[in-house]
Amino acid sequence: EADIYQTPRYLVIGTGKKITLECSQTMGHDKMYWYQQDPGMELHLIHYSYGVNSTEKGDLSSESTVSRIRTEHFPLTLESARPSHTSQYLCASSGSRSSNQPQHFGDGTRLSIL
Amino acid sequence: GENVEQHPSTLSVQEGDSAVIKCTYSDSASNYFPWYKQELGKGPQLIIDIRSNVGEKKDQRIAVTLNKTAKHFSLHITETQPEDSAVYFCAASIGTGGFKTIFGAGTRLFVKA
Numbered sequence: 001e002a003d004i005y006q007t008p009r010y011l012v013i014g015t016g017k018k019i020t021l022e023c024s025q026t027m028g029h030d031k032m033y034w035y036q037q038d039p040g041m042e043l044h045l046i047h048y049s050y051g052v053n054s055t056e057k058g059d060l061s062s063e064s065t066v067s068r069i070r071t072e073h074f075p076l077t078l079e080s081a082r083p084s085h086t087s088q089y090l091c092a093s094s095g096s097r098s099s100n101q102p103q104h105f106g107d108g109t110r111l112s113i114l
Numbered sequence: 115g116e117n118v119e120q121h122p123s124t125l126s127v128q129e130g131d132s133a134v135i136k137c138t139y140s141d142s143a144s145n146y147f148p149w150y151k152q153e154l155g156k157g158p159q160l161i162i163d164i165r166s167n168v169g170e171k172k173d174q175r176i177a178v179t180l181n182k183t184a185k186h187f188s189l190h191i192t193e194t195q196p197e198d199s200a201v202y203f204c205a206a207s208i209g210t211g212g213f214k215t216i217f218g219a220g221t222r223l224f225v226k227a
Contacts, residue, residue, distance in 0.1 A: 040152065040201045043217045090157050100146035100207040103215065105157030 003027045006091050006106035014114050019078045021109045023091030032074040033103065035090040036060060039110075043090065049074060081113045116141040118206050120218025128226050133194050135221045137204035138186040146207040147180060147187050152220075153200045161202075162189070194225045 004025040013019060025032065034047040035058075045058030049068040063085070064078050074093075078085055088110050092103040119138045127133050139147075145166040150158035164171045164178045164187065171178050175194075180187040187206075191198055201220045208214040 040154075040220065040222065042219045043158075043203065092157070100215075102148045102160040102163055103158075105150075105159065107155065107157045 004091060004093055004104050004106040006089075006109050008109060009107065010110050010112075012112045012114065013081060015080075015082055017081050019081050019111070021076045021089055021091075021111070023074045023076070023106060024072050025074075025093040025104070026072065027093060027095060027104065028071065029093035029095040029104070030071070031094045032068065033092040033094075034058070034064075034066060034074070034076050035092065036062065037088045037090055037108070039088055047076065081111075083113045086111060086113050116144075116206075116208065116214065116216050118204060118216045118218045120204050120221055122221060123219065124222045124224075126224040126226065127194050129194060129196060131194055133189075133191045133198070133223055133225075135189045135202055135204065135223075136186060137188070137206075137218050138184075139206040139216070140185070141206070141208050141216075142182075142185065143208050144185075144206040147178070148205050148207070149178060149189050150203045150205065151200045152203065158203055191223075194223075196225050196227050199223055199225045 007022045030051040032049045035043045037043050044060035046060050046062040047066040049055050055066050088108045090108045092105045094101045094103045148163035151161045152158040162176050175192045177190040201222050203220050204218040
């Protein structure tokens with residue numbers, strides 16, 4: 001049963017369009033993450049957030065931006081999509097400020113830029 | 115920098131056999147080691163985890179062992195079934211409440227019926 005939701009699941013769109021990938025979680029988790037993953041391959045962290053109004057860049061450079069205005073919502077935006085942005089984007093969240101906890105992943109958005 | 119090496123990248127076993135996936139981490143400050151299973155079209159899902167104060171943990175057909183001295187940990191799946199076929203990721207988390215979770219590159223497990 002998913003407590004973290006990503007929309008859309010699939011998106012095929014032309015070059016130059018502005019795209020927003022949505023991610024919402026109902027668990028009240030402070031920490032949220034965005035990963036880029038070619039299906040079944042390595043996970044690359046591109047953004048994360050400690051909580052509301054906190055956003056940080058991850059290990060993999062990305063032209064996307066994120067915002068965290070509400071605890072449950074962590075959207076990712078591409079201002080001008082390019083074919084190199086074609087990939088799968090996974091959102092995750094984790095709880096607890098005091099100890100490491102597992103990450104809960106959404107089922108991803110598969111993005112294709114033509 | 116910190117990294118987690120995972121082997122093998124692909125593993126094929128006969129149904130009923132055991133499967134073992136091994137990971138090595140570099141940062142001795144790592145204290146939490148989750149394992150995730152990713153099925154086709156889904157996000158990774160936690161299947162078992164272990165903390166650095168424990169050497170072994172078991173949950174039905176799945177077990178994880180941790181050797182802190184050697185900085186490696188392993189996933190053991192016994193009596194494999196076709197539904198165990200998936201990509202498995204190990205990870206190592208550093209510090210308390212920190213963000214540094216390093217994932218391995220994944221192992222694609224095929225269980226042949």
